[in-house]
Amino acid sequence: MSEKKINILVCEDDPNLGMLLTQYLEAKDFTVTLCKDGQQGFEAFKQDQFDILILDVMMPIMDGFTLASEIRSTDKDVPIIFLTAKTLKDDVLKGFEVGADDYLTKPFTMEVLVARINAILRRSGVAEENFPKEFPIGSYVFDYEHQRLALNGEERKLTTKENELLMLLCKNKNSVLERNAALNFVWGDDNYFNGRSMDVYIAKLRKYLKSDEKVEIVNVHGKGFKLLVDQ
The missing domain is CATH 3.40.50.2300 (Response regulator)
Incomplete structure (x- = not known):
């Protein structure tokens, strides 16, 4: 439907x-x-x-x-x-x-x-009602509603900002997530300090997803980030 x-x-x-x-x-x-x-x-x-x-x-x-x-x-x-x-x-x-x-x-x-x-x-x-509760990310299952990222039955609890940022990346999977849009959505402001904070969170998400070589978060210079999933 x-x-x-x-x-x-x-x-x-x-x-x-x-x-x-x-x-x-x-x-x-x-x-x-x-x-x-x-x-x-x-x-x-x-x-x-x-x-x-x-x-x-x-x-x-x-x-x-x-x-x-x-x-x-x-x-x-x-x-x-x-x-x-x-x-x-x-x-x-x-x-x-x-x-x-x-x-x-x-x-x-x-x-x-x-x-x-x-x-x-x-x-x-x-x-x-239009919003999915779970997102497949390669071998991972991301449970947005409960803020959990699972791989082979093992779960990692995500912080609220990690959860919101990963959700935006999933909704824009294999396309560009604009940096300013992500900052305004998750942090409420796209200032320099929030930008530095977001870079730290992106690094954390990369670490969480590193066990699947078909999944990658890449920087798109001057634009933002892209969650690449090789199907």
Whole structure:
């Protein structure tokens, strides 16, 4: 049975950015409804069931803050991410006051946006039913739910960060896991010190997986990491 796709409402009045967001998110296997203003977004929200909302703040007819307030009057739980050029502290605070789960200031990278989306969906439990509990990694079995890595009946208990990082590598098996996306998802920030910490955790995971020569975590220069599994 195929997994149900996550349904995202994107409200963005910049046609170029809106199309870019739609194309990128659809390429990442999300279902996307794009609206060009807040009123159109509110009508779309009333007609469909969305798993997460991505709202620009400065929009015609109805701005993002007003739209979020209208939505929160009927739905207290649906996750909301604001996209905005505004960086003033008062604007950020207002965003959270009207019910935002996250706040990204422009310009931002698509990888970071997807990392934030996935983090919110995991925390809210929306993606739980679509999320595998176990991943095969060559001769290993990775039990994400119980934070265990097993080989030939012997199990290793993983720390939370090891568990989250290995899960991201597994979800991107044989393709690149972007460094910034992993940092934002696991550490919540892609600063230098968190980057050094992640390198230590990658080294630990390499050590845990070394018993199977068909499994390898490689560095992809300037991009991130790749979990290679020779089937």
